[in-house]
Amino acid sequence: MMLTRILSGDFPRSRILALALLAVVIGLALAPFLFPGARAINVAATICIFVVLAASYDLLLGYTGIVSFAHTMFYGIGAYGVGLSLYNAGPTWGAVFMGLTIALLLSLALALVIGLFSLRVKAIFYAMITLAVASAFAVLASQLSDFTGGEDGRTFGVPELLRPGFRLIEAEIFGTAINGKLITYYLVFFSALALFLLLLRVVNSPFGRVLQAIRENDFRAEALGYRTVVYRTLANCLSAVVATLAGALMALWLRYAGPQTTLSFTIMMDILLIVVIGGMGTLYGAVIGSALFILAQNYLQALMRQASDGLVAVPVLANLFHPDRWLLWLGILFVLSVYYFPTGIVGKLRNLKRSPE
Amino acid sequence: MTTTATPAPAEGELPRLRLDVAPLLVLPILALLALPLVGSFPTWVTLTIAGLAMGMMIFIMASGLTLVFGLMDVLNFGHGAFVSVGAFTATLVLLPMQGWMQADSALMNLTALGLAVVLAMLVTGALGWAFERVIVMPVYGQHLKQILITMGGMIVAEQMIHVVWGPDQIPLPLPAAFRGVFLFGDVAIEKYRLLAVAVGLIVFVAMFLVLNRTKVGLLIRAGVENGEMVEALGYRIRRLFVGVFVAGSALAGLGGVLWGLYREMLTAAMGADLMVLLFIVIIIGGLGSVGGCFIGALLVALVANYTGFLAPKIALVSNILLMVAILLWRPQGLFPVAKR
Numbered sequence: 085m086m087l088t089r090i091l092s093g094d095f096p097r098s099r100i101l102a103l104a105l106l107a108v109v110i111g112l113a114l115a116p117f118l119f120p121g122a123r124a125i126n127v128a129a130t131i132c133i134f135v136v137l138a139a140s141y142d143l144l145l146g147y148t149g150i151v152s153f154a155h156t157m158f159y160g161i162g163a164y165g166v167g168l169s170l171y172n173a174g175p176t177w178g179a180v181f182m183g184l185t186i187a188l189l190l191s192l193a194l195a196l197v198i199g200l201f202s203l204r205v206k207a208i209f210y211a212m213i214t215l216a217v218a219s220a221f222a223v224l225a226s227q228l229s230d231f232t233g234g235e236d237g238r239t240f241g242v243p244e245l246l247r248p249g250f251r252l253i254e255a256e257i258f259g260t261a262i263n264g265k266l267i268t269y270y271l272v273f274f275s276a277l278a279l280f281l282l283l284l285r286v287v288n289s290p291f292g293r294v295l296q297a298i299r300e301n302d303f304r305a306e307a308l309g310y311r312t313v314v315y316r317t318l319a320n321c322l323s324a325v326v327a328t329l330a331g332a333l334m335a336l337w338l339r340y341a342g343p344q345t346t347l348s349f350t351i352m353m354d355i356l357l358i359v360v361i362g363g364m365g366t367l368y369g370a371v372i373g374s375a376l377f378i379l380a381q382n383y384l385q386a387l388m389r390q391a392s393d394g395l396v397a398v399p400v401l402a403n404l405f406h407p408d409r410w411l412l413w414l415g416i417l418f419v420l421s422v423y424y425f426p427t428g429i430v431g432k433l434r435n436l437k438r439s440p441e
Numbered sequence: 442m443t444t445t446a447t448p449a450p451a452e453g454e455l456p457r458l459r460l461d462v463a464p465l466l467v468l469p470i471l472a473l474l475a476l477p478l479v480g481s482f483p484t485w486v487t488l489t490i491a492g493l494a495m496g497m498m499i500f501i502m503a504s505g506l507t508l509v510f511g512l513m514d515v516l517n518f519g520h521g522a523f524v525s526v527g528a529f530t531a532t533l534v535l536l537p538m539q540g541w542m543q544a545d546s547a548l549m550n551l552t553a554l555g556l557a558v559v560l561a562m563l564v565t566g567a568l569g570w571a572f573e574r575v576i577v578m579p580v581y582g583q584h585l586k587q588i589l590i591t592m593g594g595m596i597v598a599e600q601m602i603h604v605v606w607g608p609d610q611i612p613l614p615l616p617a618a619f620r621g622v623f624l625f626g627d628v629a630i631e632k633y634r635l636l637a638v639a640v641g642l643i644v645f646v647a648m649f650l651v652l653n654r655t656k657v658g659l660l661i662r663a664g665v666e667n668g669e670m671v672e673a674l675g676y677r678i679r680r681l682f683v684g685v686f687v688a689g690s691a692l693a694g695l696g697g698v699l700w701g702l703y704r705e706m707l708t709a710a711m712g713a714d715l716m717v718l719l720f721i722v723i724i725i726g727g728l729g730s731v732g733g734c735f736i737g738a739l740l741v742a743l744v745a746n747y748t749g750f751l752a753p754k755i756a757l758v759s760n761i762l763l764m765v766a767i768l769l770w771r772p773q774g775l776f777p778v779a780k781r
Binding site for chain 2: 145149151208209211212213215216217219220223224227349353356360404406408409411412414415416418419422423426
């Protein structure tokens with residue numbers, strides 16, 4: 085069946101989940117027409133990119149059982165690669181591909197080196213090493229300000245086709261102008277969709293099965309004859325490459341590359357929250373998680389502002405519901421989800437169906 | 442805490458442990474190598490003392506982390522939160538007692554400071570106890586979940602600081618007696634750094650004595666080496682776990698107060714920002730080794746200071762380079778702990 089091939093035989097296995105996924109995909113596919121306004125389309129594009137980013141992280145965390153804190157580094161390499169190339173060589177497609185190639189090669193090399201250097205040892209060691217390397221990279225990016233623009237980052241032009249001023253056709257469709265912004269959005273959307281389906285293919289391949297075997301019991305996987313170091317390193321490289329591509333998409337969308345939007349540790353935490361709350365070891369968790377998280381990031385604060393205003397009389401409570409404290413609630417949700425539903429929202433939904441039996 | 446440990450002189454029957462000297466020599470060699478590079482002797486002394494002070498503060502914060510890891514195999518990614526909480530708790534004492542802090546009497550300054558430290562250690566200790574109970578206990582032995590859950594704990598703790606103390610940075614001026622510098626000829630030494638060195642040395646010596654000269658210390662060291670055996674001998678290692686976790690958190694609180702005063706500005710993320718440095722220190726020292734942690738902290742701080750003076754651009758990545766160099770020499774860190 086067509087659908088089986090597209091989804092690589094990995095179905096949502098829960099009616100509610102399937103509906104939610106469908107809603108997210110349709111919502112994103114028609115976002116420019118359904119939700120007018122610059123902010124809404126920005127949110128939609130961010131969701132697309134974070135789906136890819138979180139899914140590639142899930143390949144490491146959920147499928148292989150590796151905790152890495154260097155994922156934003158690869159994301160940043162992608163963004164900076166395309167960004168700096170466009171900044172220095174001018175807004176041409178050649179520059180985009182040159183930057184992307186350099187970024188991919190750099191990511192691949194770094195992932196390989198870090199992987200071979202430290203994936204032999206325990207999870208904890210790898211987590212610490214990647215944390216150190218990623219922070220060094222972030223420092224480096226902000227220090228080499230002549231090249232990277234430092235803390236301010238770089239704003240750059242994109243190829244003609246992707247500029248907001250560009251009009252494909254003069255007429256408007258459903259009240260939406262067919263301009264470069266829309267084309268960029270669909271570039272982001274379809275790239276994200278393709279990358280996600282590719283990852284789905286990977287985790288459901290024999291290779292993906294080996295990764296899960298390593299997650300469950302690496303000793304046994306080794307005993308069965310799989311070189312776990314090789315598989316882990318490959319997973320690491322693959323995930324780094326996809327994160328780099330996500331970074332490149334982000335750079336094209338924002339027309340800006342800077343430490344705050346790509347390299348900062350906050351984003352690493354965001355990815356971690358998305359993957360864990362959405363559901364580790366289920367790529368669909370990345371979709372649901374990203375959609376919920378980015379929506380919360382953008383719209384939950386308004387809700388909390390109302391709650392906070394309503395509670396002005398109660399001093400501590402008002403602080404608890406202060407719009408800037410939304411991360412507190414997500415943090416609590418994160419801790420609870422690690423305990424009580426380690427497979428996240430997706431796992432919970434799938435079990436819902438099974439439990440009555 | 443294995444190789445440096447001098448064994449109990451049990452009627453001379455036990456073979457003495459060979460003292461592992463090489464890592465101890467790294468520190469003086471590094472300092473001496475830096476001397477010709479820096480060029481001027483007074484500058485070198487200033488840099489070295491400043492580095493030592495910095496190293497002491499880092500050691501105080503990192504020691505709890507490495508001990509907890511050594512004993513319980515738990516790497517607390519939320520350790521940085523205790524540092525922040527300690528510093529913020531200190532403001533509860535220091536800001537109302539601003540009069541004492543600014544009084545021109547070292548004794549009054551120290552009293553205020555001492556009270557702040559005691560309160561900070563009590564609060565972070567209690568918080569550590571709660572953290573162990575609520576966050577860490579259910580996930581012993583599961584590394585992946587530990588990393589995630591302690592990370593989540595840190596997010597929550599950091600946000601709670603915002604809830605309690607508000608979102609703004611809090612300035613925390615140094616007490617009057619510890620502002621300014623001592624001048625010995627051309628050598629300038631900040632007074633506060635001397636205080637930090639003194640406190641750091643006291644903590645290190647106290648820790649060393651407790652670990653090597655008391656029954657509890659013996660049990661802790663035995664627990665690091667082989668926890669199951671200690672349990673089999675009839676000791677409740679759970680209680681040791683909790684005790685060490687609380688002590689480690691309290692030390693992080695103490696370090697937080699010192700660090701906060703050193704920076705003179707408190708942010709909720711100050712602890713989290715330090716985590717990378719702390720990890721580097723305990724990796725260099727050998728995970729679980731307190732002695733290694735001490736040397737590692739001093740090494741990191743000295744290297745950061747020297748490179749900061751010689752080549753500011755490299756300084757920010759100097760820790761990483763140092764870590765790589767040490768790991769190439771000794772893949773398990775300076776003082777590898779036997780079990781791992």
